[in-house]
Each structure stands twice: as C-alpha cells, then as structure tokens.
Amino acid sequence: MNKLMEILEKAKKVGKKTVAVAASEDEVVLKALDRAHEEGIINAILVGNVEKTKKIAENMGIDINKFEFVQAGDYVEAANKAVQLVTDGKAHFLMKGKIKTGDLMKVVLKEEYGLRTGRTLSLVSIFEVPNYHKLLVVSDAGMTIAPTLEQKVDIINNTVLVAKKALDVDNPKVAILGAVEIVNPKMPATVEAAILSQMSKRNQIKGCIVDGPFALDNAVSKEAAEHKGIKSIVAGDADVLIMPDIEAGNIFYKAMVFLAGANVASTIVGAKVPVALTSRADSDETKLLSLALTNLMAGDVNV
Secondary structure: OOOOHHHHHHHHHHOOEEEEEEOOOOHHHHHHHHHHHHOOOEEEEEEEOHHHHHHHHHHHOOOOOOOEEEEOOOHHHHHHHHHHHHHOOOOOEEEEOOOOHHHHHHHHOOHHHOOOOOOOOEEEEEEEOOOOOOOEEEEOOOOOOOOOHHHHHHHHHHHHHHHHHHHOOOOOEEEEEOOOOOOOOOOHHHHHHHHHHHHHHOOOOOOOEEEEEEOHHHHHOHHHHHHOOOOOOOOOOOOEEEOOOHHHHHHHHHHHHHOOOOEEEEEEEOOOOOEEOOOOOOOHHHHHHHHHHHHHHOOOOOO
C-alpha cells in the first residue's frame, strides 16, 4: 500500500466491528466514532456517564442513539466495564475516551481479564510521508519509555504483525535506528541494534528482515546509504522503523505530522485486542484512519 486511505477501504471490506469506548464523554472521541460509523467500519458501545455523553453529542449535532450505552460512575469503572465487554465477547476492540492512556492500559493488563499475551504493548503508527515511496510503520512513540533489548524484540514483532495484517507486507524490512549507522559502545542503541540484526539472521526474530544500526537518513534513502557505503537490503527501503526510545519516537512522530505534512494512523498492540486512541491534536482524518487500522488489527470477538 502507498496511501493510508487504502487502509480505510480495506476496513470497509472487512465490515463493521464493535468498539467498547472507555469514558465516552469526550468530544474528540464522539466525533471520530460518528464519522467511522458513517464510513461503515464500526459500531460502538459507549461506556461512561451517559447523561454527559448525550449532552456533548447533542451540542455537537451528533446523533449517537445508533450506539449502545453502559453507565459508569467514574473513569476507572468505565475502563473496567469496557474491558469486560471485550472479555465477554461483546466488543472486538477498545478505544480510549476521556481517560489517561496509562490508566486504561493498567486495566487491560489485569490478570482477571485474560488479555495479556506476555508481549510488551506498543504504539504502532503508519505514516504516509509525501516524499517516501511507500507507507512507513514506526514504533514506539507513546508507550515504552526506554525499551530493553527484550522489549525491542516485542516491539519489532508488534510492528511486523501490523505490517502483515493491515498492509499485506509479507516479509517487512525492519530498520533499527540510532544516531549513527556504526556500532559505538558508548551508544547503547547502536549495540542493541547490532544484536537485533544478528538475532534476525539466526531466526530468533521471525517473519521479517532486521538490520541496524541505521541513522534515519540511510534507513529511508538509498542515496544516503550508498554515500556511506552501506550494503543492506533494508537500507533506503525500510518498511518499519524501530526507535531507540520514546523521546526519539515522539519527536519523529510530531516532526512528520507538523513539519513534513505526513498523514498517520496509530493503534496500540501487544494485548489480545488492540486499542484505538485519538488526540485532540490529531486531524479528523487521522482519527478515522486510526479507527480503520484498529478495526483491521482486531480479531474475532471471542478473545
């Protein structure tokens, strides 16, 4: 795929899936849900303060009577009830409403709900960058602050799952990023990148081609890679970029959107069900595309 709108078209073909929204009394979320419902990709169960939710929708001119409602007294109760809906097979995936991401994910990871997989949860984003020749999968810009080597393996596996399931990329090329493209013992990110590359060669990381370390330029530009004498099937043609930490990931994410004019769709993966989240800073198209992406990542209702 070269365009993010192809994700929406693919989600339309899959059909509507049901999302359980934790703390539904949020303008941004309700607007996103309304549009996604109009596009034919979701049904929703709104968990939260029903009176407040309906009042917000009324003020926005949104008819949300097409959705189901579950009353919750506070955000914590809303999170627990939303997660329970998924566990009970009444919803395919979750969406963050007016609740902090960390508070929702704590509930998702409670043993009683059975949604753990043993993998690290990560935010996986797909960018449509004007001057790159294909969609670019990037992680992690929003979940794990300083991932360990083991966590980076999970993050790679999460991105590979998204690349395959959402973008139909069978054997994605994964570039492990650092500040430089050579191993420097004083720069742990470059050392870990080399280890991950070797793990891939020994089939300890499956379903993809991993190489690194790469500086950003030689991961996405063949000319830059050739100039520095880098010979790699990944160089200049990466499908996936793995960030060294959340700071690099978050800065990259915002630079792409606010400076480079990139479009983006994101989802949280690593649990048995994905989680959709939208920000007030996101464009309406980003919110819609993120719901479409999460729709594609969601499996059957029987988790």
